[in-house]
Amino acid sequence: MERNNNLHRQVASLRQSLFDQIVGFNWFESLAWVQGYVDEQFIELEELQDDATPNFVEEVVTLFYNDSARFIHNIDQSLEEHPLDFAKLDNYMHQFKGSSSSIGAKKVKIECTQFMVYCRAGNVEG
Amino acid sequence: MEMAQELHVLAVDDSHVDRKVIERLLKISCCKVTAVESGTRALQYLGLDGEKSSMGIDGLKVNLILTDYSMPGMTGYELLKKIKESSVLSKIPVVIMSSEKILPRIDRCLEEGAEEFLLKPVKLSDVKRLRDFILRGEGDDNKETEKNIKQVCSRKRKFLDDSTTQSMLSAVVTVHDIESSSPESSASSESQQPLSKQSKIG
Numbered sequence: 001m002e003r004n005n006n007l008h009r010q011v012a013s014l015r016q017s018l019f020d021q022i023v024g025f026n027w028f029e030s031l032a033w034v035q036g037y038v039d040e041q042f043i044e045l046e047e048l049q050d051d052a053t054p055n056f057v058e059e060v061v062t063l064f065y066n067d068s069a070r071f072i073h074n075i076d077q078s079l080e081e082h083p084l085d086f087a088k089l090d091n092y093m094h095q096f097k098g099s100s101s102s103i104g105a106k107k108v109k110i111e112c113t114q115f116m117v118y119c120r121a122g123n124v125e126g
Numbered sequence: 127m128e129m130a131q132e133l134h135v136l137a138v139d140d141s142h143v144d145r146k147v148i149e150r151l152l153k154i155s156c157c158k159v160t161a162v163e164s165g166t167r168a169l170q171y172l173g174l175d176g177e178k179s180s181m182g183i184d185g186l187k188v189n190l191i192l193t194d195y196s197m198p199g200m201t202g203y204e205l206l207k208k209i210k211e212s213s214v215l216s217k218i219p220v221v222i223m224s225s226e227k228i229l230p231r232i233d234r235c236l237e238e239g240a241e242e243f244l245l246k247p248v249k250l251s252d253v254k255r256l257r258d259f260i261l262r263g264e265g266d267d268n269k270e271t272e273k274n275i276k277q278v279c280s281r282k283r284k285f286l287d288d289s290t291t292q293s294m295l296s297a298v299v300t301v302h303d304i305e306s307s308s309p310e311s312s313a314s315s316e317s318q319q320p321l322s323k324q325s326k327i328g
Contacts, residue, residue, distance in 0.1 A: 041247045044247070044249060044250065048250070053150070059146065060143060060147060063142045063146055064143050067142055094196070095141065098141060098144070098225045098246065099144070101225060101246065101247055102141070102246065103143055103147075104247075
């Protein structure tokens with residue numbers, strides 16, 4: 001299935017970007033910023049953390065990873081279906097993108113957007 | 127009628143991450159928060175299935191409903207409609223949030239009675255603006271409460287700054303206490319320049 005190859009490749013790319021994102025979040029902030037791992041939204045979240053809530057950012061990041069694992073799992077499963085349910089794939093990716101946007105996970109967000117482009121192109125071809 | 131000390135906001139969003147962030151934004155803005163994961167849960171909380179009040183099941187009056195648009199089951203738009211159709215709940219302001227800026231969608235929500243449409247990711251400035259708007263809307267007799275809430279909020283912030291200043295000063299005075307001074311606390315005011323901040327994430 002030629003047109004599905006893009007989608008499979010993109011999921012692999014997305015998975016990689018998620019691993020990279022883990023690394024990026026643990027870098028010193030200025031480096032993560034310069035390397036394009038985080039955007040303004042992550043800075044906003046950091047500013048919401050204070051002495052009363054010293055683990056806020058860590059907690060949000062943890063929620064994000066749990067959600068991410070679930071999204072990737074769902075997408076993997078959906079990619080095994082024949083024919084592909086593009087609406088479902090698009091929906092999962094939309095949620096994943098929203099999650100990454102809320103946390104400022106810039107690289108993951110970019111990969112999600114790309115997946116949705118392939119998805120919509122695939123839908124047209126289909 | 128007695129006005130609660132803080133605004134009580136009902137936040138509705140199916141995303142764990144967004145619920146957590148919104149909750150924090152609201153708490154920092156001195157609001158009480160009840161966060162639920164769906165429109166159905168929101169209606170249950172509001173007692174729309176039977177109760178004749180705008181109290182949440184824990185008896186707290188809800189001053190604002192902040193809901194995501196795209197949710198499985200019941201969308202934020204459908205929730206908005208149900209609230210506006212209810213004689214009991216229609217007075218509660220409803221604000222819709224969405225990651226997509228789709229103009230017909232925005233128009234439809236505003237036409238149905240939404241106070242505002244916020245683009246995600248929601249920022250602290252958005253929440254503060256909402257809070258001020260709701261406080262004004264709660265009536266003139268509550269101007270005193272509005273002033274009190276703002277004073278309490280700013281008082282909390284000042285206290286934090288003073289204690290941070292204190293720890294910085296004592297770090298300077300006791301030269302051999304370099305270990306105990308935290309780089310994070312001294313960067314609290316440098317929020318506009320991420321490149322100069324050296325705090326480690328996590």
